Amino acid sequence: xxxxxxxxxxxxxxxxxxxxxxxxxxxSAMQTIREQDLxxxxxxxxxxxxxxxEAGTLDEMRASIWTAEQLRKIGLAPMGEEGTFFQWFNMRRxxxxxxxxxxxxxxxxxxxxxxxxxxxxxxxDVVGTTVFAGDGSDSTIDVRGRVAVVTLRPTSQGTRTTxxxxxxxxxxxxxxxxxxxxxxxxxxxxxxVADSIGEMMFEAVAKLQSRGAYTVxxxxxxxxxxxxxxxxxxxxxxxxxxxxxxxPILFAHRSALEQLRxxxxxxxxxxxxxxxDAPSVNIIGVVRGTDPVLRNEYVVFSSHQxxxxxxxxxxxxxxxxxxxDNGSTSVALLAIxxxxxxxxxxxxxxxxxxxxxxxxxxxxxxxxxxPVVPLASMAAVLNGDMIGRNHPxxxxxxxxxxxxxxxxxxxxxxxDANNRTGKFVLDSLWDRPTxxxxxxxxxxxxxxxxxxxxxxxxxxxxxDDYHTPRDNPDRIDYAKLTRMTKWMYLTGWIVANxxxxxxxxxxxxxxx
Ligand SMILES: [Zn+2]
Numbered sequence: 001x002x003x004x005x006x007x008x009x010x011x012x013x014x015x016x017x018x019x020x021x022x023x024x025x026x027x028s029a030m031q032t033i034r035e036q037d038l039x040x041x042x043x044x045x046x047x048x049x050x051x052x053x054e055a056g057t058l059d060e061m062r063a064s065i066w067t068a069e070q071l072r073k074i075g076l077a078p079m080g081e082e083g084t085f086f087q088w089f090n091m092r093r094x095x096x097x098x099x100x101x102x103x104x105x106x107x108x109x110x111x112x113x114x115x116x117x118x119x120x121x122x123x124x125d126v127v128g129t130t131v132f133a134g135d136g137s138d139s140t141i142d143v144r145g146r147v148a149v150v151t152l153r154p155t156s157q158g159t160r161t162t163x164x165x166x167x168x169x170x171x172x173x174x175x176x177x178x179x180x181x182x183x184x185x186x187x188x189x190x191x192x193v194a195d196s197i198g199e200m201m202f203e204a205v206a207k208l209q210s211r212g213a214y215t216v217x218x219x220x221x222x223x224x225x226x227x228x229x230x231x232x233x234x235x236x237x238x239x240x241x242x243x244x245x246x247x248p249i250l251f252a253h254r255s256a257l258e259q260l261r262x263x264x265x266x267x268x269x270x271x272x273x274x275x276x277d278a279p280s281v282n283i284i285g286v287v288r289g290t291d292p293v294l295r296n297e298y299v300v301f302s303s304h305q306x307x308x309x310x311x312x313x314x315x316x317x318x319x320x321x322x323x324x325d326n327g328s329t330s331v332a333l334l335a336i337x338x339x340x341x342x343x344x345x346x347x348x349x350x351x352x353x354x355x356x357x358x359x360x361x362x363x364x365x366x367x368x369x370x371p372v373v374p375l376a377s378m379a380a381v382l383n384g385d386m387i388g389r390n391h392p393x394x395x396x397x398x399x400x401x402x403x404x405x406x407x408x409x410x411x412x413x414x415x416d417a418n419n420r421t422g423k424f425v426l427d428s429l430w431d432r433p434t435x436x437x438x439x440x441x442x443x444x445x446x447x448x449x450x451x452x453x454x455x456x457x458x459x460x461x462x463x464d465d466y467h468t469p470r471d472n473p474d475r476i477d478y479a480k481l482t483r484m485t486k487w488m489y490l491t492g493w494i495v496a497n498x499x500x501x502x503x504x505x506x507x508x509x510x511x512x
Contacts, residue, residue: 024494029343035482041331046323054309055356056278075341076285089366090277095212097274106265117206119249123273126189144186147267152198163467171201179249189247199254204312219365220447280355291346298350299496302383303329304357317469329384332485345496364444379501381455383445388481395424398431398457407454410502417490422483
C-alpha cells in the first residue's frame with residue numbers, strides 16, 4: 001500500500017465532551033467478541049460457496065439469507081418487511097443489448113462481447129469509414145467524422161491503489177485516454193485494437209462492461225457523489241469519462257489488426273441500450289433498548305453484504321470473495337450483535353446490512369429514503385467497510401475532520417472508545433477532501449450523513465488485493481479485526497448509553 005510511507009498520525013485533542021462521555025463504562029459483554037467467531041463467520045461468508053455475493057444475482061440472495069439466519073439465531077428482532085429481516089428494493093440496470101446491436105467492419109460481422117467489446121455504455125448508430133491512426137499520437141491524421149482505428153497504448157498505472165488488477169487498470173485507462181483524445185479530434189467512433197496486455201484483459205473488459213450501470217430509483221440522493229454515480233467502485237467496469245457527444249468506443253482483439261488497419265473500410269455500428277429492474281435487499285434487525293424512553297432512539301451499525309461476484313480470473317481464481325470488502329465488517333456486526341443481545345443498552349441497536357453497495361451505495365440510498373425507523377431517531381450511524389487489513393496498529397476513522405465531520409460529540413465518543421480498545425494510530429489523510437481516492441464518499445454512511453444523521457466510517461483502507469479475487473479470508477488479520485470490532489462496539493455502546501445523544505455540528509456541508 002503506497003500510502004503507508006506517508007502516514008501522518010492524527011493527534012486529536014479530547015475535548016470536554018470526551019471527558020464527560022468516558023463515564024460510560026466498558027461493558028463486560030465486550031469480552032464475548034472473540035477472534036475465533038470472526039474467523040469462522042468470515043470463512044463462511046467469504047468462502048467460495050458464496051461466489052462473491054454479487055448484487056442482483058442469486059449469490060447476493062444466498063449471502064443475504066445466510067446473514068439473516070445468523071441474526072435470527074443470535075436473537076435479533078426482524079425489522080424488514082412482513083416480519084422478516086429483508087427490506088427489498090429494485091435496482092435499475094441499464095446495459096448495451098446484445099439483441100438488436102450489431103457491428104460490421106468491411107462487410108464482416110463482429111460478434112458483440114466476443115469478437116469486439118464496447119468499452120463504454122454509449123449506444124447509437126454510426127455508419128462511416130475507417131481511418132487508421134497508428135497509436136493515436138500523430139495528431140495530423142484527420143479523423144473527423146470517421147471511425148478511428150488505433151492500437152492500444154496501456155498507461156503505466158502500477159502506482160495508483162484502486163480497483164482491479166494493475167494490468168486491467170492500465171488497459172482501461174489507456175482506452176479512456178486514447179478514445180477521449182480521438183473523440184475530441186472529431187472521430188465519430190473509435191476502435192481500439194488490443195496489444196499483448198490488452199489481449200490478456202480483453203475478456204475482463206468485455207465481462208465488466210457488459211454488466212452495464214446500476215441506479216436505484218427513489219433513493220435518498222438525487223445526485224450521486226462524483227465518481228460513484230450509478231456504477232459504484234468497480235461496479236460498471238466502465239469508467240470512461242466522455243463528452244456528451246462521444247460516439248461508440250469498441251475494443252478489438254489483437255488478431256483483428258491486420259484487417260482493421262486498412263483505411264476506408266465501411267463500418268456499421270448499431271448499439272442498443274436496454275433497461276430493466278433487478279432486486280437487491282437490505283437486511284435489518286434490532287436489539288431493543290432497556291430504557292423506556294431512550295429505546296425509541298437507535299445506534300445504527302452498518303455494513304454491506306454484497307461484493308463483486310464471479311469475474312475475470314487472476315491466477316486461476318475467478319471468485320471475487322470480498323473477505324475484507326466487506327465480509328470483515330459484516331462478521332464484526334454479528335459479533336457485536338451477540339454481545340448486544342447478552343447485554344442490551346439503554347438505546348436500541350439497529351443492525352443494517354446494505355445490499356448493492358458495490359453498485360453505487362444503492363442499499364443505503366434506498367434505506368435512507370425508506371428508513372424502518374425515523375432518521376431523526378438515529379443517534380448515530382457507525383459504518384465499517386474493509387476493517388481487517390494493513391498494518392496492525394493503524395486504522396482510519398472518516399468523518400472526524402471538516403468538512404466530513406458532522407458531529408464532534410460522536411467523534412469524541414469514538415476516540416474515547418479507541419483509547420479503551422484498539423488503541424489504533426489514526427491515519428488522518430484518508431479523511432481529507434484532498435485524498436486522491438475520495439475514500440470518505442465510498443461507503444454506506446454517506447447517504448445518512450447527507451441527511452444530517454451523525455455518521456462515522458471505520459476502515460483499515462485499501463490494499464493491493466482490493467477488488468481482486470485475492471481478497472480472501474486467509475489474508476485477514478483476525479487479531480486486528482477483533483480490535484476493530486471492539487472499537488466499533490464500544491463506540492456504539494457509548495452512544496447508546498450516554499445521557500445525551502451526539503449532537504449534529506452546525507453548518508455541516510460536504511464538499512461534494
Ligand atoms: Zn468494495
